[in-house]
Amino acid sequence: MDPKYQRVKLNDGHFIPILGFGTYAPEEVPKREALEVTKFAIEVGFRHIDCAHAYKNEEYVGQAIRSKIADGTVKREDIFYTSKLWTTCLQPELVQSALEKSLKSLQLDYVDLYLIHTPVALKPGEEILPTDEDGKLIFDFVDLCHTWEVSPRRREPGEEPGEREPPSFLPLALEKCKDAGLTKSIGVSNFNHKQLEKILNKPGLKYKPVCNQVECHPYLNQSKLLEFCKSHDIVLVAYGALGAQRLSQWINPNHPHLLEDPVLCAIAKKHKQTPALVALRYQVQRGVVVLAKSFNKKRIKENIQVFDFELAPEDMEAIDGIKRNIRYYEFLPVIDHPEYPYSEEY
Numbered sequence: 276m277d278p279k280y281q282r283v284k285l286n287d288g289h290f291i292p293i294l295g296f297g298t299y300a301p302e303e304v305p306k307r308e309a310l311e312v313t314k315f316a317i318e319v320g321f322r323h324i325d326c327a328h329a330y331k332n333e334e335y336v337g338q339a340i341r342s343k344i345a346d347g348t349v350k351r352e353d354i355f356y357t358s359k360l361w362t363t364c365l366q367p368e369l370v371q372s373a374l375e376k377s378l379k380s381l382q383l384d385y386v387d388l389y390l391i392h393t394p395v396a397l398k399p400g401e402e403i404l405p406t407d408e409d410g411k412l413i414f415d416f417v418d419l420c421h422t423w424e425v426s427p428r429r430r431e432p433g434e435e436p437g438e439r440e441p442p443s444f445l446p447l448a449l450e451k452c453k454d455a456g457l458t459k460s461i462g463v464s465n466f467n468h469k470q471l472e473k474i475l476n477k478p479g480l481k482y483k484p485v486c487n488q489v490e491c492h493p494y495l496n497q498s499k500l501l502e503f504c505k506s507h508d509i510v511l512v513a514y515g516a517l518g519a520q521r522l523s524q525w526i527n528p529n530h531p532h533l534l535e536d537p538v539l540c541a542i543a544k545k546h547k548q549t550p551a552l553v554a555l556r557y558q559v560q561r562g563v564v565v566l567a568k569s570f571n572k573k574r575i576k577e578n579i580q581v582f583d584f585e586l587a588p589e590d591m592e593a594i595d596g597i598k599r600n601i602r603y604y605e606f607l608p609v610i611d612h613p614e615y616p617y618s619e620e621y
């Protein structure tokens with residue numbers, strides 16, 4: 276089936292393609308490599324591209340998208356592009372300029388989805404990971420509801436309109452960026468259910484987050500968070516769905532390789548598919564939007580075949596059975612931050 280028609284409706288009426296192309300590559304990979312692989316991904320049928328300011332390659336990913344628009348392969352509206360607000364810009368007055376910086380790198384007029392990258396705020400500034408002289412990350416403390424949108428202060432009884440409400444009182448945080456057309460949709464990433472609840476219960480909430488992008492794969496299948504998200508019409512987007520990139524900076528090397536799991540391998544063999552395709556298909560069939568990163572043309576082409584087969588209910592059950600709470604991206608350097616999301620069960 277043509278992958279570009281496989282989409283899910285978001286709670287704000289826009290549609291997100293079920294399969295997304297991940298563009299985060301390790302530091303040692305030249306940033307420019309994102310250009311060729313993103314162009315190739317669009318050529319083979321990917322329509323959803325996941326990127327972020329912190330990946331430092333938005334310039335090349337944007338160039339790839341514009342080049343595929345220019346050569347007539349796609350129109351801008353065929354592409355669903357996600358960017359993310361980096362964690363040094365969670366103070367509400369920094370949100371709009373951060374998004375505008377991404378748009379300038381991309382040379383696009385809007386993004387389709389803008390996410391709070393993680394709930395853990397770090398000290399504002401140019402550095403992606405600000406550290407002190409001991410090499411420790413410097414935290415910032417932000418009310419996540421303010422990053423979403425600072426609510427207009429209600430007038431006191433008898434107070435004249437405008438008297439204490441200069442326009443600068445309301446910085447352009449996420450909801451206003453959507454209203455201004457800089458992004459079509461807004462959402463979050465790496466939030467636990469309590470952090471999501473905080474936004475959902477925010478007084479004066481105008482837009483619910485459309486999604487929560489989190490690590491999700493058969494070893495950490497996020498069944499409770501998925502149920503919570505579904506009950507609030509929030510889409511769960513899975514990253515690390517192929518077992519994550521095993522980057523020494525982030526990943527515990529003792530964690531097992533997902534794609535070598537015997538159950539996944541047996542199901543793959545039965546369907547004459549690869550374990551990677553089974554891991555992606557598992558998410559599609561449980562209503563999860565799934566990202567697949569590859570900078571290898573053969574594997575990029577392989578991953579789009581996720582729509583060409585179906586897992587039986589007993590396959591899905593068997594994959595549910597291999598969950599074992601293995602989180603590849605633990606983000607341990609921020610474990611002491613009050614908004615560290617993984618202290619909660621889900």
Ligand code: NDP
Nearest residue numbers: 297298299514515516517518519520551567568569570574
């Ligand atoms: P994945 O789990 O998607 O992929 C892991 C590795 O699998 C890749 O390095 C890739 O290597 C390999 N691979 C891809 N396809 C196949 C295949 N068919 N067979 C065998 N191996 C394969 O990686 P990520 O952890 O990067 O997650 C995907 C994306 O999610 C990221 O690129 C990023 O866009 C996003 N993300 C978001 C985060 C957040 O905090 N919101 C955090 C982490 C990721 P190769 O390139 O050599 O093919």
